[in-house]
Amino acid sequence: MAGSRLPRQLFLQGVAAVFMFAFASLYMQIPGLYGTDGILPARRTLRPQGKTRLQQLWEVPTLLWEAPRLGLDTAQGLELLSLLGALLGLGALLLRPLRHLLVYLLLWVAYLSVCQVGQVFLYFQWDSLLLETGFLAVLVAPLRLRQPPHRKQGPLGGLAGAWPHEGLPFWLVRWLLFRLMFASGVVKLTSRCPTWWGLTALTYHYETQCLPTPAAWLAHHLPVWLHRLSTVATFLIEIAVPPLFFAPIRRVRLAAFYSQVLLQVLIAVTGNYNFFNLLTLVLATALLDDQHLAAEPSRGRRRKAPAPWPQALLAVLSLLLELAIYGLLAYGTAHYFGLEVDWAQRSIHSRTTFTFHQFSQWLKTVTLPTMWLGVASLAWELLAAFWRWTQVQGCLRKLWAAVQLSVLGTATVAMFTISLVPYSYMEPGTHGRLWAGAHRLFGTVEHLQLASSYGLFRRMTGLGGRPEVVLEGSYDGHRWMEIEFMYKPGNVSRPPPVVAPHQPRLDWQMWFAALGPHTHSPWFTSLVLRLLQGKEPVIRLLQSNPARYPFHKQPPTYIRAQRYKYWFSQPGEQGRWWRRQWVEEFFPPVSLGDPKLETLLQQFGLEDKSPPRPRGSGGLLPQALLWARTQLAPLEAPTLLWGLVVAAGAARAMQALLAPLASPPAREEKLRPAPKKGEPATPAPDGCSSSAQAPRRKK
Numbered sequence: 001m002a003g004s005r006l007p008r009q010l011f012l013q014g015v016a017a018v019f020m021f022a023f024a025s026l027y028m029q030i031p032g033l034y035g036t037d038g039i040l041p042a043r044r045t046l047r048p049q050g051k052t053r054l055q056q057l058w059e060v061p062t063l064l065w066e067a068p069r070l071g072l073d074t075a076q077g078l079e080l081l082s083l084l085g086a087l088l089g090l091g092a093l094l095l096r097p098l099r100h101l102l103v104y105l106l107l108w109v110a111y112l113s114v115c116q117v118g119q120v121f122l123y124f125q126w127d128s129l130l131l132e133t134g135f136l137a138v139l140v141a142p143l144r145l146r147q148p149p150h151r152k153q154g155p156l157g158g159l160a161g162a163w164p165h166e167g168l169p170f171w172l173v174r175w176l177l178f179r180l181m182f183a184s185g186v187v188k189l190t191s192r193c194p195t196w197w198g199l200t201a202l203t204y205h206y207e208t209q210c211l212p213t214p215a216a217w218l219a220h221h222l223p224v225w226l227h228r229l230s231t232v233a234t235f236l237i238e239i240a241v242p243p244l245f246f247a248p249i250r251r252v253r254l255a256a257f258y259s260q261v262l263l264q265v266l267i268a269v270t271g272n273y274n275f276f277n278l279l280t281l282v283l284a285t286a287l288l289d290d291q292h293l294a295a296e297p298s299r300g301r302r303r304k305a306p307a308p309w310p311q312a313l314l315a316v317l318s319l320l321l322e323l324a325i326y327g328l329l330a331y332g333t334a335h336y337f338g339l340e341v342d343w344a345q346r347s348i349h350s351r352t353t354f355t356f357h358q359f360s361q362w363l364k365t366v367t368l369p370t371m372w373l374g375v376a377s378l379a380w381e382l383l384a385a386f387w388r389w390t391q392v393q394g395c396l397r398k399l400w401a402a403v404q405l406s407v408l409g410t411a412t413v414a415m416f417t418i419s420l421v422p423y424s425y426m427e428p429g430t431h432g433r434l435w436a437g438a439h440r441l442f443g444t445v446e447h448l449q450l451a452s453s454y455g456l457f458r459r460m461t462g463l464g465g466r467p468e469v470v471l472e473g474s475y476d477g478h479r480w481m482e483i484e485f486m487y488k489p490g491n492v493s494r495p496p497p498v499v500a501p502h503q504p505r506l507d508w509q510m511w512f513a514a515l516g517p518h519t520h521s522p523w524f525t526s527l528v529l530r531l532l533q534g535k536e537p538v539i540r541l542l543q544s545n546p547a548r549y550p551f552h553k554q555p556p557t558y559i560r561a562q563r564y565k566y567w568f569s570q571p572g573e574q575g576r577w578w579r580r581q582w583v584e585e586f587f588p589p590v591s592l593g594d595p596k597l598e599t600l601l602q603q604f605g606l607e608d609k610s611p612p613r614p615r616g617s618g619g620l621l622p623q624a625l626l627w628a629r630t631q632l633a634p635l636e637a638p639t640l641l642w643g644l645v646v647a648a649g650a651a652r653a654m655q656a657l658l659a660p661l662a663s664p665p666a667r668e669e670k671l672r673p674a675p676k677k678g679e680p681a682t683p684a685p686d687g688c689s690s691s692a693q694a695p696r697r698k699k
Helices: 005-027 030-034 053-059 063-070 074-094 101-117 125-140 170-190 202-208 214-220 224-240 242-246 250-270 276-287 290-294 309-336 356-390 395-426 428-433 436-448 505-513 523-533 536-542 595-603 620-632 637-662 664-671
Strands: 340-342 347-349 466-474 481-483 558-568 578-590
Touching (some): 005 074, 005 101, 005 637, 030 074, 030 505, 063 101, 074 101, 074 620, 074 637, 101 125, 170 224, 170 276, 170 356, 202 224, 202 558, 214 250, 224 242, 224 250, 250 276, 250 309, 356 395, 356 428, 395 436, 466 523, 466 578
Antiparallel strands (some): 558 578
């Protein structure tokens, strides 16, 4: 990892961008989700129970405990944290001095704080993934604000200014990427989902995923044999390729990197998965190196000297091993998935040739070795860091480097040990045999969400048509009007939107609610109540422009919900993107004061008997938050997020244009003639530029 300075910078920029998107997206939804008139008011989650401040902070680690001291209620505290997080993320994305340990610590603490009160609307795997990645960014980010200029060889045994420990925590990013992808592939088969085992999952996925894009309609109508082959490719990329993340051969790691890029790009094009795909690509930067990112053009005039025979032999052996790896992957894929080319029909047939029992036995066999693979890879990184430490010159530098290496090395080993517990969840036998100390360590910090278990797209839903809940309102109980959402499917003539990197969290939860009875989603009863009350913050979650809401002038007297099944329309059906069929009543008709509604609110603990505390509005900070909300309220969330993207792109373009003008000494240094024979080179001391040059010797 010694040559990972550029990937680390790219990783830190990517994490900053993801934090910016996550905070900005959440900010736009806070009033409707967590405000006083929201679906799940955040003030209900933080109730002091006679404990000290430190006890409260440890048990529920959130800065929102201190919101009253600033004259803010919990929802206003959420707004403040989200605004500061978005601004800090934008700053760290654009300005290198802000890619500092303390900045990423603030970002992580702020997101952990909002997740503590986010309830069901922040219970997504990518929120846990962002917290774990954010904490790794704290370890990866430099402690010093200013970095010495780069040189080919410095007194620290590598690039000038590169301390021995700097690449060590970055290894944890690669380990996290491995855990994410390998577990996501494994759970598809351990779930016994018939579509994954039958290689038909993608014939349903594009249509039944939460928020498809227009490209999903096109992908859905691809040939079935191609869907089956794509499923095989998914298993290859998620199960067979991740162990290659630790391969000693550079080209193999780069091939693994581009396979992950391909998968994430295809997922992003066909589905709105907010910041998840970007975050996964950010993790994949751990597979890159400086040589690959620098992309320096080779100088054709310079001829490379022939390599010594040991190096040439090593290169040949490396190439043979690389070809063996690719050949083994190809053979294994063709064997275990029965790939056969049908030249007559111009298709490729595929089928699963192994059983669930065989896969379970294989998983028991490989889970523990993959952990030992991580141990071996981490041990190599520790040894390499120790060797770099031995090259440090100067007693004080060596002592300071030893302190940093000890602290970061201990933190890296501890984080790796903690991560083994959630990783082992996918194989119960291995989980039970895991070292007891790892379980104790994980249990101590579990509430900080430093490591989580993952397993995306475990089971395919909607095999007989995607279930969808449609809200309806009425003034008289006889004539009903549908209540449209901005993003989730409803109107069959409306094309699927493109909303990423924004995540409309209510729309996502509506997708989960449709998979079962409404009693499995208690928050839905609160949504019905707020719509009957005509609460504008909740209405804005459905339609950012209240004029598009059919009951914007007067709240409906009755609300009910119906469950439909949706399918993509067939090619040739003009003006229609969906077909649908009514299934059943999802939520009965209710009105304010209806005993059925009151019973449900009481059953789910959604009654708010205590009057809400008055929102702070007299101080400067509450007024500033109110002004910011007033300015941003007319915008749709995707517009705001893409505006941030455009602003960041424009700022980076300006930085690139102004960079040559800001460093004329560097250009002069390149143009300075080489010293004559007998004359010493005169660089500035310690690698710093200086106008005072050492005098030249006279002949």
